[in-house]
Amino acid sequence: MNHRSLAFRLAVWYALLLSATFALVGIGMFYGLDQYLRANLRDSLRRRSLQVEQILQQAPAALSDSAIAEAINTRVSPEFNNRFVRVTRAPATPVYRSGEPADRSFDSAAVPPPDVPWPASALVRQIDTAAGPLLVSITPMASASGRYLIELGTALGPVEAVQRRLLGLLGLLLPVLVACAAGGGYLLVNWSWRPVERMSQTAEQISVQDLDARLPVVATGDALQRLSISLNLMLARLRDSMHTSRRFLADASHELRTPLTVIKGELQQLVADPGARSEERERIGSVLEEVARLEHLVAGLLVLSRLDAGDARREWCDVNLGELAASTAEQMHLVADDRGVRLQASALAPVTIRGDAGRLKQVIVNLLDNAIKFTPRGGTVTVRTEALDGNGMLEVRDSGIGIPADSLPHVFDRFYRVDAARSRDEGGAGLGLSIVRSICSAHGVEIEIDSIVGSGTRFRLSFPLPAVRQGST
Amino acid sequence: MRLLIVEDDRKLAEFVARGLRAEHFSVDIAGDGIEGQQYLDSYQYDLLILDLMLPKLSGSELLRHARRGDSTLPVLVLTARDATEDKVTQFEAGADDYLTKPFDFAELLVRVKALLRRTPVARTDVLRVADLELNRLTQQVRRGSQRIELTAKEYALLEYLMSSAGRVFSRTMILEHVWDQSFEGVTNIVDVYVRYLRRKIDEPFPVELIHTVRGVGYCIRE
Numbered sequence: 001m002n003h004r005s006l007a008f009r010l011a012v013w014y015a016l017l018l019s020a021t022f023a024l025v026g027i028g029m030f031y032g033l034d035q036y037l038r039a040n041l042r043d044s045l046r047r048r049s050l051q052v053e054q055i056l057q058q059a060p061a062a063l064s065d066s067a068i069a070e071a072i073n074t075r076v077s078p079e080f081n082n083r084f085v086r087v088t089r090a091p092a093t094p095v096y097r098s099g100e101p102a103d104r105s106f107d108s109a110a111v112p113p114p115d116v117p118w119p120a121s122a123l124v125r126q127i128d129t130a131a132g133p134l135l136v137s138i139t140p141m142a143s144a145s146g147r148y149l150i151e152l153g154t155a156l157g158p159v160e161a162v163q164r165r166l167l168g169l170l171g172l173l174l175p176v177l178v179a180c181a182a183g184g185g186y187l188l189v190n191w192s193w194r195p196v197e198r199m200s201q202t203a204e205q206i207s208v209q210d211l212d213a214r215l216p217v218v219a220t221g222d223a224l225q226r227l228s229i230s231l232n233l234m235l236a237r238l239r240d241s242m243h244t245s246r247r248f249l250a251d252a253s254h255e256l257r258t259p260l261t262v263i264k265g266e267l268q269q270l271v272a273d274p275g276a277r278s279e280e281r282e283r284i285g286s287v288l289e290e291v292a293r294l295e296h297l298v299a300g301l302l303v304l305s306r307l308d309a310g311d312a313r314r315e316w317c318d319v320n321l322g323e324l325a326a327s328t329a330e331q332m333h334l335v336a337d338d339r340g341v342r343l344q345a346s347a348l349a350p351v352t353i354r355g356d357a358g359r360l361k362q363v364i365v366n367l368l369d370n371a372i373k374f375t376p377r378g379g380t381v382t383v384r385t386e387a388l389d390g391n392g393m394l395e396v397r398d399s400g401i402g403i404p405a406d407s408l409p410h411v412f413d414r415f416y417r418v419d420a421a422r423s424r425d426e427g428g429a430g431l432g433l434s435i436v437r438s439i440c441s442a443h444g445v446e447i448e449i450d451s452i453v454g455s456g457t458r459f460r461l462s463f464p465l466p467a468v469r470q471g472s473t
Numbered sequence: 474m475r476l477l478i479v480e481d482d483r484k485l486a487e488f489v490a491r492g493l494r495a496e497h498f499s500v501d502i503a504g505d506g507i508e509g510q511q512y513l514d515s516y517q518y519d520l521l522i523l524d525l526m527l528p529k530l531s532g533s534e535l536l537r538h539a540r541r542g543d544s545t546l547p548v549l550v551l552t553a554r555d556a557t558e559d560k561v562t563q564f565e566a567g568a569d570d571y572l573t574k575p576f577d578f579a580e581l582l583v584r585v586k587a588l589l590r591r592t593p594v595a596r597t598d599v600l601r602v603a604d605l606e607l608n609r610l611t612q613q614v615r616r617g618s619q620r621i622e623l624t625a626k627e628y629a630l631l632e633y634l635m636s637s638a639g640r641v642f643s644r645t646m647i648l649e650h651v652w653d654q655s656f657e658g659v660t661n662i663v664d665v666y667v668r669y670l671r672r673k674i675d676e677p678f679p680v681e682l683i684h685t686v687r688g689v690g691y692c693i694r695e
Binding site for chain 1: 482484485488489491492553573574575576577578579626641643644645652653654655656657661662665666668669686687688689
């Protein structure tokens with residue numbers, strides 16, 4: 001489970017909020033019930049107490065204590081009702097005390113005398129006994145036969161039992177309810193998230209090559225639907241502007257070709273003129289060198305615009321990557337020697353992939369050329385191929401000057417130069433690696449670069465092997 | 474020999490015409506498809522140089538028209554597009570050869586001459602420039618009495634240069650003939666190989682044969 005996901009966080013919030021709500025409700029219920037039950041008990045104690053009072057009031061002055069007890073036993077029957085009754089005549093003569101209650105919830109003989117010796121008015125006290133707390137109503141009264149103190153009590157046990165049951169019920173229900181709500185919330189959020197999930201899956205598959213694809217529109221009639229529609233509109237605009245820029249690139253590189261032919265042709269004829277002075281020849285030659293650079297540039301742009309148009313997907317066949325790398329390295333050998341760089345083509349395992357052999361050769365040439373250019377005299381450039389984890393792997397490694405980390409994401413950008421002054425001297429147009437990337441993306445190749453400034457750079461290309469990309473051509 | 478150039482870019486047409494006239498061809502220039510058609514209908518030409526993108530009547534239509542009139546007329550197509558499919562369409566439409574802009578005039582001249590000859594000339598087995606000798610049968614190179622060992626690429630480069638001694642070959646031409654297009658615009662591979670070649674055939678000897686024409690390329694001559 002993703003702990004940062006919206007669904008998870010929402011579920012946690014649900015759970016916390018619900019727990020707090022349930023806890024408040026639980027506490028409210030617990031105390032409300034406590035109050036209600038105690039009030040009920042108090043009322044019932046008072047009623048009984050009143051009965052005892054009436055007996056004492058009505059009793060003639062000469063009535064004996066045992067007659068009073070008899071009357072209380074008959075009219076109130078405390079044992080049967082699980083009540084505690086004690087009647088004391090002032091100053092401290094015990095008149096009556098009830099026996100063991102039927103439910104044995106307290107021991108009437110062990111109930112201590114009231115802590116207030118002779119209260120002025122009726123009051124209710126909670127008295128703790130060995131068997132448990134008792135709620136006792138203490139009522140003073142006066143009659144013809146003297147002043148009496150009536151104590152009438154009952155065990156609080158049943159009330160506490162109800163409270164315990166309530167607590168138990170809440171303790172059981174609360175976690176279950178919270179868990180249900182949080183889980184349900186998590187599932188609900190995930191479920192309502194699904195259209196977004198589908199949209200992002202589709203969006204991830206849309207590359208610059210197929211901007212014609214569209215996201216699924218979710219018919220929810222809310223912000224989500226609007227989001228999918230506006231994303232699709234944005235894709236359409238993106239496609240149009242891509243088309244425009246590609247069109248422009250292609251047109252510009254085409255349009256430059258005719259004037260370039262004329263400039264080059266005229267200048268070459270001037271150079272060839274036997275009457276020209278050698279100083280003029282030198283100058284024209286220098287202009288011609290610039291023309292050649294322009295020519296390379298235009299050719300590079302044209303290659304890129306053709307790759308953009310999907311040109312590299314036409315002539316595919318089985319290509320032995322190892323052989324291709326070996327023969328290309330062989331052809332580049334002298335160029336490396338010339339710069340005092342050792343070019344090693346080692347461990348060239350035969351890896352067969354599908355692709356456009358000419359274009360793939362261009363990839364290897366560009367990578368090797370780049371590596372040789374930025375490796376100082378005495379350094380080494382190594383090219384390697386192998387089959388790895390179901391992928392064909394091509395690696396070009398150099399012991400060159402390296403690429404600073406902040407430049408790494410840009411090395412494939414058109415016209416990007418890590419160090420403008422230096423690489424222009426090398427005659428690079430800044431398109432070589434862009435061409436590499438374009439060809440690679442047309443072949444479904446993933447490129448990985450590692451570089452350490454001062455110790456070298458490694459380009460790793462992973463080619464999907466034919467078995468993996470069956471069904472697509 | 475009479476040639477027709479149909480090309481809407483006046484300057485390009487004139488520079489090509491000037492070069493061809495210097496080689497003793499007689500050259501007419503038409504600036505659009507309709508004009509080209511009129512020239513073709515009025516005169517007999519030995520070769521047609523045709524730009525595909527023309528105003529009024531497209532190059533392909535003109536090509537079909539020309540083929541209906543004279544099916545043997547050699548046609549060299551100039552194009553600013555060099556995608557493979559374009560080449561295929563051009564050949565289907567009846568072009569004999571094509572050149573992609575920007576081209577070298579030297580290359581155009583080679584193609585024009587090849588098209589006019591039509592039948593391949595008997596290949597000379599031994600090429601000679603001064604005391605340098607290249608034998609195509611034995612693939613041996615000697616200068617004076619000394620035999621020179623060359624690598625395959627060095628041999629191919631020398632053979633290409635010697636195939637037309639005295640002509641200046643541009644780096645692009647050399648690259649396309651001796652290597653392939655993968656190397657275009659990337660390396661100074663041609664310069665490196667020429668340098669190695671010079672070490673073997675020029676430096677040990679008093680007279681240099683391989684000459685650099687700055688900004689253009691290389692040529693081999695006495």
